[in-house]
Amino acid sequence: MAKWGMVIDLDKCTGCQACTTACAMENNRLPGENWQDVLFYHEGKYPSAKLMWFPRPCMHCEHPSCVDVCPTRATYKTEDGLVLIDWNKCIGCKYCMIACPYGVRFYVDERPLVEPDVRGVFPGAGRGMWSPPYRAPNDREDWVHGVGIQPSGVVSKCTFCYHKISKAPKGVADLDEDIPELKEYVPACVRMCPPKARYFGDLDNPASHVNKLIADKRGVRLLDQTGNKPQVYYLSGGAGASVPGSRAAKT
Amino acid sequence: MATQASFKGPVNTVFAAAAIGVGVSLAIVAVALFTRGHAAFNTTSQGPLSWGLPIVTYDYFLLASTGLAFVASLALAFGVRDFYPIARRCVWLALATAAAAVVALTLELGHPLRAFWAIPLSFQYLSPLFWKPFFIAAYGVLLLVVFNRMTRPGWDYAANRGLGVALFVAAVAVALNAGAVFGMMAMRPFWYGPLIPVYFLAESFLSGVAFAMLVTYLAYGLDPKAMPDKARALLTGAMPGIFAAALAVVIAMVGSRAVTGLWSNAEGLQAFDWMVGSPLFHLELWVGLVLPLVLMLRPGSRNQPSMQLAAAVLVLVALFIGRYEFVIGGQVVPLFKGSWVPGFVRYTPSLTEWMLLLLALSVAFAVYAFGEKRFDLSATPGEKR
Ligand code: SF4
Ligand code: SF4
Numbered sequence: 001m002a003k004w005g006m007v008i009d010l011d012k013c014t015g016c017q018a019c020t021t022a023c024a025m026e027n028n029r030l031p032g033e034n035w036q037d038v039l040f041y042h043e044g045k046y047p048s049a050k051l052m053w054f055p056r057p058c059m060h061c062e063h064p065s066c067v068d069v070c071p072t073r074a075t076y077k078t079e080d081g082l083v084l085i086d087w088n089k090c091i092g093c094k095y096c097m098i099a100c101p102y103g104v105r106f107y108v109d110e111r112p113l114v115e116p117d118v119r120g121v122f123p124g125a126g127r128g129m130w131s132p133p134y135r136a137p138n139d140r141e142d143w144v145h146g147v148g149i150q151p152s153g154v155v156s157k158c159t160f161c162y163h164k165i166s167k168a169p170k171g172v173a174d175l176d177e178d179i180p181e182l183k184e185y186v187p188a189c190v191r192m193c194p195p196k197a198r199y200f201g202d203l204d205n206p207a208s209h210v211n212k213l214i215a216d217k218r219g220v221r222l223l224d225q226t227g228n229k230p231q232v233y234y235l236s237g238g239a240g241a242s243v244p245g246s247r248a249a250k251t
Numbered sequence: 252m253a254t255q256a257s258f259k260g261p262v263n264t265v266f267a268a269a270a271i272g273v274g275v276s277l278a279i280v281a282v283a284l285f286t287r288g289h290a291a292f293n294t295t296s297q298g299p300l301s302w303g304l305p306i307v308t309y310d311y312f313l314l315a316s317t318g319l320a321f322v323a324s325l326a327l328a329f330g331v332r333d334f335y336p337i338a339r340r341c342v343w344l345a346l347a348t349a350a351a352a353v354v355a356l357t358l359e360l361g362h363p364l365r366a367f368w369a370i371p372l373s374f375q376y377l378s379p380l381f382w383k384p385f386f387i388a389a390y391g392v393l394l395l396v397v398f399n400r401m402t403r404p405g406w407d408y409a410a411n412r413g414l415g416v417a418l419f420v421a422a423v424a425v426a427l428n429a430g431a432v433f434g435m436m437a438m439r440p441f442w443y444g445p446l447i448p449v450y451f452l453a454e455s456f457l458s459g460v461a462f463a464m465l466v467t468y469l470a471y472g473l474d475p476k477a478m479p480d481k482a483r484a485l486l487t488g489a490m491p492g493i494f495a496a497a498l499a500v501v502i503a504m505v506g507s508r509a510v511t512g513l514w515s516n517a518e519g520l521q522a523f524d525w526m527v528g529s530p531l532f533h534l535e536l537w538v539g540l541v542l543p544l545v546l547m548l549r550p551g552s553r554n555q556p557s558m559q560l561a562a563a564v565l566v567l568v569a570l571f572i573g574r575y576e577f578v579i580g581g582q583v584v585p586l587f588k589g590s591w592v593p594g595f596v597r598y599t600p601s602l603t604e605w606m607l608l609l610l611a612l613s614v615a616f617a618v619y620a621f622g623e624k625r626f627d628l629s630a631t632p633g634e635k636r
Binding site for chain 1: 286297366375377379380383435436438439582586587588590
């Protein structure tokens with residue numbers, strides 16, 4: 001079994017939001033509910049103000065607090081290391097949104113009867129919240145894995161493009177858009193990133209490119225003190241001296 | 252001794268007001284949910300937070316319920332016979348407030364009906380929300396059984412201690428579980444802490460005492476002379492003392508939590524600045540908790556019905572503010588939203604959310620007044636009148 005993970009090279013990321021757009025098209029997301037987003041920060045004051053940005057998917061944590069709090073097991077961890085949501089089981093209690101330290105989960109329950117809402121322009125036929133003209137074919141809808149157009153009253157989040165990666169040939173170490181026979185299985189954000197700042201592969205395979213990048217460039221995880229142990233690693237600088245991610249030896 | 256007939260006046264008024272409240276608020280909430288969905292509760296991802304006023308309402312009434320069960324348990328589990336005269340009323344009001352809590356939660360959930368099968372079948376024992384419905388169900392059944400049994404002729408706590416203790420344990424479990432839902436959230440330091448469940452327990456007991464005082468006066472038309480002697484003896488004896496002691500404990504907890512939180516440095520604890528910077532907090536602490544403590548300590552006011560009533564109402568308002576600050580405070584510092592959102596999320600409960608609070612309040616009082624009309628809530632255990 002693979003343990004899928006992502007590496008994002010912050011030195012390469014230009015903050016162009018191509019990943020966000022690719023994800024929005026692939027998964028029918030709207031602004032404010034983007035499964036993948038690039039967050040912009042500023043620090044300091046003129047004339048030495050600094051603009052920074054940070055690409056942020058779901059971390060598909062090794063110890064996902066969202067899974068532990070979900071009273072219905074609608075949120076679950078797969079054998080391939082993904083954290084997914086079963087929309088048939090989710091009751092919309094939103095405890096997972098409370099418990100995720102990274103703010104990557106989204107709840108929708110708008111009924112565009114009175115207030116203007118783009119979803120009212122393209123109403124969903126039956127179960128989904130809406131039906132945008134660019135949506136993927138219906139046969140890709142897979143509620144058990146939280147894939148498709150989000151229905152109302154449940155929580156959704158990044159699936160690492162489960163509908164793509166689950167069809168990849170077994171045993172591959174990396175899903176890289178530069179390998180022609182694998183490119184259809186690569187998550188949309190990874191495939192679309194213009195400066196190739198994103199990599200996707202098997203963290204359990206010592207020979208995978210993602211593992212080499214994490215080792216060589218000293219990948220770090222966001223908020224490692226939470227103990228959630230993200231399966232998304234960030235590269236920045238790569239110097240030997242680095243800020244430790246946790247206060248003691250890893251257990 | 253006062254007769255049942257003399258209580259009818261205020262009870263009918265309470266029932267009528269509560270029934271109107273249920274009708275109006277339910278209509279407004281239903282229309283909002285139908286035309287706008289749960290977006291009307293501010294809880295979708297286009298809104299500022301995940302748990303808003305409906306969850307505040309839910310926890311408030313749930314803790315009021317367990318608190319009333321604690322007050323009844325003083326008689327039923329711990330054998331303090333002084334509390335016999337109000338025990339049955341407390342048990343019924345615990346049912347009424349629990350019903351209000353369940354109504355609020357049901358309307359808040361995205362798919363409440365799905366919860367009936369999805370939670371029990373999940374066996375997700377790691378989640379406090381998996382245990383909660385079981386605890387609440389057991390607690391509700393025990394309340395009904397105790398309510399039913401305690402007026403049997405010759406009933407005494409000593410012979411039924413098992414039942415009383417079971418009810419007490421179930422109420423403790425519900426209150427601790429409600430606290431654990433928040434206390435386990437290490438990623439939200441405003442909530443996190445192994446003692447948060449105990450904090451909930453103390454606040455729950457205080458709200459139980461305040462509710463018990465309020466409805467005891469309501470039941471006798473706000474006229475202490477109409478009360479049976481034993482009830483009056485309780486209200487001028489042990490009750491204000493216990494009220495003051497519970498207040499002192501809660502004030503110590505609220506104060507020390509605020510000071511510790513203001514001093515500490517961790518991402519998310521800025522919520523304490525938000526909390527203490529709001530006039531609501533000072534209303535809660537000084538007017539809603541400290542003033543009632545003073546009233547319940549001063550010999551000249553502690554036994555005065557008007558002062559007791561004022562203290563009870565102030566405390567009930569203060570505890571609601573406290574619950575609001577607690578639930579919202581854990582979410583007020585946004586998580587990874589970048590520079591485009593303010594340092595503290597801007598949240599004002601919508602009209603629909605206030606209507607849900609009115610609905611819960613009305614349900615509680617409607618069920619309570621129904622019980623007052625239908626059953627003899629003043630019945631002292633073992634003495635069917
Ligand atoms: S980032 Fe959040 S939603 Fe994703 S697996 Fe971790 S805890 Fe769950
Ligand atoms: S909102 Fe849905 S996925 Fe999240 S904890 Fe509740 S039931 Fe689970």
